[in-house]
Amino acid sequence: MTDVSVTRLTKRFGAVTAVRDAGFTVSPGVTGFLGPNGAGKTTTLRMLLGLVRPTAGTALIDGRPYAQLSEARRVVGALLEATGFHPGRTARDHLAITARLAGLPASRVGQVLDEVGLNGDAHRRVGGYSLGMRQRLGLAAALLGDPQVLILDEPGNGLDPAGMAWLRGLLRDLAAQGRTVIVSSHVLAEVAQTVDRVIVMHAGVVRFAGTLDELTAPGAVGLEAAFLRLTSDPTLEGSRP
Numbered sequence: 552m553t554d555v556s557v558t559r560l561t562k563r564f565g566a567v568t569a570v571r572d573a574g575f576t577v578s579p580g581v582t583g584f585l586g587p588n589g590a591g592k593t594t595t596l597r598m599l600l601g602l603v604r605p606t607a608g609t610a611l612i613d614g615r616p617y618a619q620l621s622e623a624r625r626v627v628g629a630l631l632e633a634t635g636f637h638p639g640r641t642a643r644d645h646l647a648i649t650a651r652l653a654g655l656p657a658s659r660v661g662q663v664l665d666e667v668g669l670n671g672d673a674h675r676r677v678g679g680y681s682l683g684m685r686q687r688l689g690l691a692a693a694l695l696g697d698p699q700v701l702i703l704d705e706p707g708n709g710l711d712p713a714g715m716a717w718l719r720g721l722l723r724d725l726a727a728q729g730r731t732v733i734v735s736s737h738v739l740a741e742v743a744q745t746v747d748r749v750i751v752m753h754a755g756v757v758r759f760a761g762t763l764d765e766l767t768a769p770g771a772v773g774l775e776a777a778f779l780r781l782t783s784d785p786t787l788e789g790s791r792p
């Protein structure tokens with residue numbers, strides 16, 4: 552079982568405290584990572600992936616910081632912004648190069664293209680892809696190493712309703728395979744249909760970590776009402792040093 556754990560995690564960018572003393576553990580299943588714009592979600596995910604250095608605290612995957620994972624791509628796959636693809640390269644080439652650089656078998660390329668439904672367009676240049684197709688390609692790259700942990704920042708961005716339904720199925724399949732999936736989203740109705748647990752951040756602080764039922768049960772409110780209650784505390788607004 553591969554866990555993700557964050558302990559007393561803090562990140563300051565100059566005068567801005569983006570993440571403040573955050574703590575949570577994520578186990579297998581789909582965990583929704585929610586919060587308003589600027590809550591600190593992306594910064595937290597980037598610290599887990601070793602892309603941002605914490606000011607204090609730890610962000611561990613399978614008990615280690617990302618930099619200390621051996622064969623990191625086989626442990627964790629990530630989708631951050633689906634940008635940075637070479638526009639002149641085909642999806643298949645992009646994935647083949649990524650696989651080669653990561654020491655992963657070339658046979659994975661066809662498999663992940665199938666998994667994300669891009670096989671028919673794999674020979675096309677990425678420069679001509681729609682946003683939804685880029686998201687699928689980003690997901691394919693995240694899946695290349697067949698990782699136990701997936702960290703996905705807004706994977707539904709740009710997907711049409713059929714794409715969203717497909718993504719929901721993919722996330723549920725990954726969870727059914729015993730994987731640990733963290734997915735940030737602003738689309739609460741989508742989250743409510745997909746996740747087992749939720750973490751809610753607001754102004755850099757973790758306001759809730761638990762099951763969807765625990766979040767919505769008090770007063771039997773819906774996810775949106777519970778979310779708005781947790782993220783409208785004016786005393787936390789602009790939480791800064």
Ligand SMILES: Nc1ncnc2c1ncn2[C@@H]1O[C@H](COP(=O)(O)OP(=O)(O)OP(=O)(O)O)[C@@H](O)[C@H]1O
Nearest residue numbers: 564567568569586587588589590591592593594595
């Ligand atoms: N590299 C940086 N330099 C300075 N400030 C930053 C940097 N990255 C993030 N921040 C600030 O940290 C805070 C948290 O940003 P972050 O991107 O983590 O939020 P988020 O919850 O992912 O927001 P969104 O939902 O809008 O993507 C914001 O105030 C943001 O401006």
